[in-house]
Amino acid sequence: MDDSTAVTRVDVAIVGAGPIGLCFANALSRQGVSAMLIDRQPRSAMMNPDSDGREIALTRSSQQILDKLDVWSRVEPAERARMRGAKVFDGQSLFAMQIAPDASKDEPLGCLVPNRVIRRAAYAALQTTTPQASAPGPGEILWRDEQEIAHFQTGDTAVDLVLESGERIHASLLVAADSRFSTTRRAMGIPVHSYQHGQHMLVCRMHHDEPHDQTAWEWFGHGQTLALLPVDTHCSSVVLTLSPADMEKQLALSVEAFDADITQRFGGRLGAMRRAAEPHRYPLVSVYAERFVGPRQALIGDAAVGMHPVTAHGFNLGLQGLSRLADLIGDARAQGEDIASSSLLRRYQREQRLATAPLFAATLAIVGLYTDDRTPARLLRKAVLRAGEAAWPVKRLIAGHLMRSSN
Ligand SMILES: Cc1cc2nc3c(=O)[nH]c(=O)nc-3n(C[C@H](O)[C@H](O)[C@H](O)COP(=O)(O)OP(=O)(O)OC[C@H]3O[C@@H](n4cnc5c(N)ncnc54)[C@H](O)[C@@H]3O)c2cc1C
Structure with a gap:
C-alpha cells in the first residue's frame, strides 16, 4: 500500500x-x-x-445478549409478542404435538419481535x-x-x-x-x-376472528407448509411455503381472494382471516x-x-x-x-x-x-409427531432450545 x-x-x-x-x-x-x-x-x-414481514422468534439467551447490548430496552413492550406454546399438526388430522403447553404468561416459550424493530x-x-x-x-x-x-x-x-x-x-x-x-x-x-429447497416462503400479518391463545402453529399439509406466529390476540403472522409456480398464483390473487384462500387453508380454525399488511416472499436457500x-x-x-x-x-x-x-x-x-x-x-x-x-x-x-408428500414420508411424520407427543425428551429438546437461558 x-x-x-x-x-x-x-x-x-x-x-x-x-x-x-x-x-x-x-x-x-x-x-x-x-x-x-x-x-x-x-x-x-x-x-x-x-x-x-419477518417476525423473529427470540430465545431467552438471545434476549439476554440483546439486553447486554442495550438493544432489548429499545424494543417497546408492545412490540414483543409472547409465545406460550407451539402446536405441530400434520395433514387434516386434528392430532397435534404440543410443545410447552404449560408455559405461563411469566415464563413464555419465546418472544416474537418484528425484524424491522430489532434492526x-x-x-x-x-x-x-x-x-x-x-x-x-x-x-x-x-x-x-x-x-x-x-x-x-x-x-x-x-x-x-x-x-x-x-x-x-x-x-x-x-x-x-x-x-x-x-x-x-x-x-x-x-x-x-448450499441447499436450494425449490420452494418460496410467504410471510404476511393477518387479522382473524378467533384468538390463537398466544400459541404458534406449524402445520404440514400436502403440497404446502403453514405456520402461524401469534402477534396480538386477533392478529398473527401467517407463513406459507409453496412451489415458486404456486406462489406466483398466490401473489396474483386479489386481496379478497387472498383472504378467502388463507382462511380456507387454515380450515377455518381461526374464523375469517383478513390481510393486515403486504405479503413478502423469500426463495428458500x-x-x-x-x-x-x-x-x-x-x-x-x-x-x-x-x-x-x-x-x-x-x-x-x-x-x-x-x-x-x-x-x-x-x-x-x-x-x-x-x-x-x-x-x-x-x-x-x-x-x-x-x-x-x-x-x-x-x-x-x-x-x-415435511416437504416430501410420498406415502412413506407421510407415515413417518405421523409417527414422529405421535412419538414426539408421547416422549417428553423430544419435546423438552425443542422447548429447551427455545427457552434456554445463557446462565
Ligand atoms: C421469513 C424469515 C423468517 C425468519 N425467522 C427467524 C426467527 O424466527 N428466528 C431467527 O432466529 N431467525 C429468523 N430468520 C433468520 C434471520 O432473519 C437472519 O438470520 C438474520 O436476518 C441474519 O442477519 P444478518 O445481519 O446476518 O444478515 P442480513 O439481515 O441479510 O443483513 C446483511 C446486510 O449486509 C448488507 N450487504 C449485503 N451485501 C453487501 C455488500 N456486498 N457490501 C456491503 N453490504 C452488503 C445488506 O445491505 C444488509 O444490511 C428468518 C428469516 C426469514 C427469511
Whole structure:
C-alpha cells in the first residue's frame, strides 16, 4: 500500500450492517475495540428500516445478549409478542404435538419481535463517531454507508481494503456479515454447502376472528407448509411455503381472494382471516460455509450459517456467534495479544460449528421429511409427531432450545 495515501486504521472492518453486523460492532465497542461498518444501503434505511414481514422468534439467551447490548430496552413492550406454546399438526388430522403447553404468561416459550424493530433498535443502540475520523479511538465505530469493498489483500499482520469510493482501510481483522449470499465470503475464497429447497416462503400479518391463545402453529399439509406466529390476540403472522409456480398464483390473487384462500387453508380454525399488511416472499436457500475463518478473516451471521427459517434459529445462532467472537477479541485485546491470531479464529470456528452444525442438520432433515408428500414420508411424520407427543425428551429438546437461558 502507498504510504503517501491517507489510510483509515481500525481494529475490525465489518462488511454488512444488518442486525448481526450492528450487534457485533456494538459488542466490540463495549470491549474497547474500534470498528468500521460498511454497508451498501444508505444510513436512513438502517435507521428506519422498512418492514420485511419477518417476525423473529427470540430465545431467552438471545434476549439476554440483546439486553447486554442495550438493544432489548429499545424494543417497546408492545412490540414483543409472547409465545406460550407451539402446536405441530400434520395433514387434516386434528392430532397435534404440543410443545410447552404449560408455559405461563411469566415464563413464555419465546418472544416474537418484528425484524424491522430489532434492526431499528440495534442501530439506535450503537454509539457512533464522526464518519470523517481516520484513526478512531478505542471502542469507536466508523460508518461507511452506500459503500462496498472493491478489493482487499491479506498480509501477516493486517488486512488492507479499498472501498469503491477509493478510500483505503487498514484493519487487523475483516469480518463478513453480508447475508447468506455474501460476496465478501466469495472474495475470501470460502466455499459453502448450499441447499436450494425449490420452494418460496410467504410471510404476511393477518387479522382473524378467533384468538390463537398466544400459541404458534406449524402445520404440514400436502403440497404446502403453514405456520402461524401469534402477534396480538386477533392478529398473527401467517407463513406459507409453496412451489415458486404456486406462489406466483398466490401473489396474483386479489386481496379478497387472498383472504378467502388463507382462511380456507387454515380450515377455518381461526374464523375469517383478513390481510393486515403486504405479503413478502423469500426463495428458500440454506447455506453452511465450509470454513468460518481464514487468515485475518471471519464470517458471522447468515454469511456463516444461513438457516432454513422453519425452525426459527438463524438470528439466534448468529447472536451467539457474534458474542463468542467479540468476547475472544476483547480478551485478546485486554491481554495485549493479536485480536486476529489464527488460534483465536480457530477457536471461534470450532465453538460456533459445534453450536450450529447439529441444528442445521436437524433443520434440513425436518424440511426434507415435511416437504416430501410420498406415502412413506407421510407415515413417518405421523409417527414422529405421535412419538414426539408421547416422549417428553423430544419435546423438552425443542422447548429447551427455545427457552434456554445463557446462565
Ligand atoms: C421469513 C424469515 C423468517 C425468519 N425467522 C427467524 C426467527 O424466527 N428466528 C431467527 O432466529 N431467525 C429468523 N430468520 C433468520 C434471520 O432473519 C437472519 O438470520 C438474520 O436476518 C441474519 O442477519 P444478518 O445481519 O446476518 O444478515 P442480513 O439481515 O441479510 O443483513 C446483511 C446486510 O449486509 C448488507 N450487504 C449485503 N451485501 C453487501 C455488500 N456486498 N457490501 C456491503 N453490504 C452488503 C445488506 O445491505 C444488509 O444490511 C428468518 C428469516 C426469514 C427469511
